[in-house]
Amino acid sequence: MLGKYGLQPCDIKSCHAGNRFGRLQVLAVGVKGSYRYYAICKCDCGAEKAIRVDGLKSGVVLSCGCLQKEVSTKHGMYTSPHYSRWRGILDRCENPASPSFLDYGGRGIKVCERWHDIANFISDLPDGFEPGLEIDRIDNDGHYCPGNIRWSTKQSNSCNRRSTRLITHNGATRTAKEWSLLLGGAHGLVAERIDEFGWSEERAVTTPIADRHENILRAQQKRWAGHVKTPKRETHPKAPRTVELDGKQVTALDISKITGKPVKLIRKQLFERNWPIEKVLMKG
Numbered sequence: 001m002l003g004k005y006g007l008q009p010c011d012i013k014s015c016h017a018g019n020r021f022g023r024l025q026v027l028a029v030g031v032k033g034s035y036r037y038y039a040i041c042k043c044d045c046g047a048e049k050a051i052r053v054d055g056l057k058s059g060v061v062l063s064c065g066c067l068q069k070e071v072s073t074k075h076g077m078y079t080s081p082h083y084s085r086w087r088g089i090l091d092r093c094e095n096p097a098s099p100s101f102l103d104y105g106g107r108g109i110k111v112c113e114r115w116h117d118i119a120n121f122i123s124d125l126p127d128g129f130e131p132g133l134e135i136d137r138i139d140n141d142g143h144y145c146p147g148n149i150r151w152s153t154k155q156s157n158s159c160n161r162r163s164t165r166l167i168t169h170n171g172a173t174r175t176a177k178e179w180s181l182l183l184g185g186a187h188g189l190v191a192e193r194i195d196e197f198g199w200s201e202e203r204a205v206t207t208p209i210a211d212r213h214e215n216i217l218r219a220q221q222k223r224w225a226g227h228v229k230t231p232k233r234e235t236h237p238k239a240p241r242t243v244e245l246d247g248k249q250v251t252a253l254d255i256s257k258i259t260g261k262p263v264k265l266i267r268k269q270l271f272e273r274n275w276p277i278e279k280v281l282m283k284g
């Protein structure tokens with residue numbers, strides 16, 4: 001059987017006749033050249049195929065290819081415009097590695113069992129889809145399930161609750177967005193102050209935008225590293241730092257005595273600028 005695939009018989013521990021990987025049952029294992037191991041497998045669909053052993057072991061290959069064919073033709077899902085939406089929703093809710101997981105799965109938002117099948121998901125989508133629209137949950141704390149989603153534009157989706165919230169101050173009622181514009185700020189300014197920085201509504205609509213304290217706070221909270229200076233220099237090193245000179249360890253003070261240059265300058269050149277010792281030893 002091996003000869004048919006141009007393989008030499010061989011023995012490897014992790015994969016031998018009788019092992020099963022997904023739909024594949026290993027019949028024999030052989031090697032091509034000195035290191036390309038192949039398993040001749042019988043697929044549940046009846047096909048026989050030689051498959052790279054590393055593909056089997058890593059779990060990438062689970063069938064002769066019939067599995068992918070079934071999956072992709074059953075619902076035509078990979079080409080569906082809703083496939084990436086469906087994938088994204090599952091990802092946000094169930095994959096802790098997803099960047100948005102904290103805002104979804106992390107706070108208990110689930111995808112209903114029925115929608116784990118993309119065919120159900122697509123058939124349950126509300127009418128009115130147009131390109132450019134996104135899926136939005138009606139109840140923002142509710143799950144992804146029939147009845148709790150609608151189509152919305154990108155902007156209304158993210159600004160939904162935040163910018164259209166009404167805030168009354170001094171007898172005037174405006175949306176958060178209107179208050180923001182009134183202050184001369186960006187659309188989301190007031191909402192951001194309230195939601196992200198925990199300000200009171202009054203403070204959010206009355207504080208002028210150029211407030212220095214707020215800018216610093218924003219920078220810190222948003223971790224704009226470049227905007228916030230964090231002193232990095234270690235102040236008082238416990239043991240004096242030394243460098244090697246002619247086979248001996250010397251301190252900045254020692255070099256200062258040799259060169260006549262101030263100790264502080266020597267330290268700077270040696271330990272902050274990382275000058276080579278020869279350069280430090282030069283006069284002036």
Ligand SMILES: [Zn+2]
Nearest residue numbers: 043045064066
């Ligand atoms: Zn198959």
